[in-house]
Amino acid sequence: MSSTLKENLNIVIRTLSLPEFKDLLNKLIEIYQSGYKGLEKYAYQKRHDIKSYLKWLYKTDPESFLVAFKNNRPISFIAGCRFWQDKLYGEIGEIHELVVDKPFQGKGVGKKLLQETINNFKKDHDKIGLWVGEHNDQAIAFYKKMGFKVGGQVGKWLRMIKEI
Ligand code: ACO
Numbered sequence: 001m002s003s004t005l006k007e008n009l010n011i012v013i014r015t016l017s018l019p020e021f022k023d024l025l026n027k028l029i030e031i032y033q034s035g036y037k038g039l040e041k042y043a044y045q046k047r048h049d050i051k052s053y054l055k056w057l058y059k060t061d062p063e064s065f066l067v068a069f070k071n072n073r074p075i076s077f078i079a080g081c082r083f084w085q086d087k088l089y090g091e092i093g094e095i096h097e098l099v100v101d102k103p104f105q106g107k108g109v110g111k112k113l114l115q116e117t118i119n120n121f122k123k124d125h126d127k128i129g130l131w132v133g134e135h136n137d138q139a140i141a142f143y144k145k146m147g148f149k150v151g152g153q154v155g156k157w158l159r160m161i162k163e164i
Contacts, residue, residue, distance in 0.1 A: 031077065042156075076101060080117050080121070093129070111142075126163060147162045148160040
């Protein structure tokens with residue numbers, strides 16, 4: 001699967017084979033570290049932990065692990081699960097992670113990755129969920145703009161849900 005992003009950005013979004021994922025893992029870790037600068041309390045800090053987390057994200061649902069490339073270089077990824085068991089809603093689509101390399105934030109990249117995932121999840125569900133840090137204002141504003149509503153809170157994590 002692949003699609004072209006905003007014309008002027010010339011970005012391609014696609015899934016990765018397992019060998020590709022392994023090849024790109026170090027780059028994806030860098031994107032995660034860059035994207036979460038200033039938001040450390042909501043992100044893994046140790047390289048080992050980030051690596052394990054990204055491997056878990058990929059394995060959970062490789063079809064829902066999408067990477068945005070600019071000039072063949074990864075700049076962002078989204079990781080979800082098409083069939084996630086939610087305590088309140090039963091089976092829904094879940095977004096586990098979305099992160100854009102810092103220099104590329106605010107250019108429409110996150111929106112395109114999220115839209116692609118929503119389109120994929122629509123086939124199976126009418127709801128999509130995610131957890132976001134309670135003071136991660138940028139991400140909360142982004143998700144609200146994308147139609148998510150706060151549906152609860154557990155500790156420092158806000159639950160957000162969107163009807164799709
Ligand atoms: N305030 C208000 N609106 C905002 C903000 C903000 N701070 N940030 C983005 N938006 C709006 C944009 O204006 C845009 O609206 P438009 O389409 O009308 O122009 C829309 O949201 C889409 O913005 P993008 O440019 O696509 O957002 P971006 O590419 O920066 O991606 C993201 C957003 C993923 C939150 C990015 O900033 C990021 O990587 N942040 C750090 C990591 C993070 O917090 N990830 C989310 C954690 S929660 C989870 O992953 C489930």
